[in-house]
Amino acid sequence: MKAYKDINGDSGIAAYDYGDDWIKVQFKGGDTYEYRASNVGQSHINTMKGLADAGDGLNSYIMRNPTVKNGWTAKN
Numbered sequence: 001m002k003a004y005k006d007i008n009g010d011s012g013i014a015a016y017d018y019g020d021d022w023i024k025v026q027f028k029g030g031d032t033y034e035y036r037a038s039n040v041g042q043s044h045i046n047t048m049k050g051l052a053d054a055g056d057g058l059n060s061y062i063m064r065n066p067t068v069k070n071g072w073t074a075k076n
Contacts, residue, residue: 001015001016001017001024001026001032002015002016002017002052003015004016004052004055004058005054005055005056006055006056007054007055007056008056011028011056011058011059012027012028012029012059013025013026013027013028013052013058013059014026014027014028016052016058018045018048018049018052021036021037021038021042021045022034022035022036022037022045022073023035023045023048023049023052025048025052025058025062031075031076032075032076033072033074033075034072034073034074034075034076035048035068035071035072035073036073038073039071039072039073040067040068040071041067044065044067044068044071047061048061048062048068
């Protein structure tokens with residue numbers, strides 16, 4: 001997994017990884033959630049990947065979009 005840059009220093013996200021139709025997000029508390037396009041939609045996955053690479057806004061995006069927040073497919 002890649003470390004999340006957290007440009008503003010205010011995110012709950014520590015790391016992420018992704019493929020064409022999925023993204024895994026590791027929160028600072030240690031839990032890792034996997035989101036798949038089949039559950040949340042490809043447009044959400046694409047947006048999340050862009051925010052992850054930018055290092056800003058991913059946590060907020062997840063929290064303010066119920067489809068994403070509740071759409072994870074796996075939790076470790």
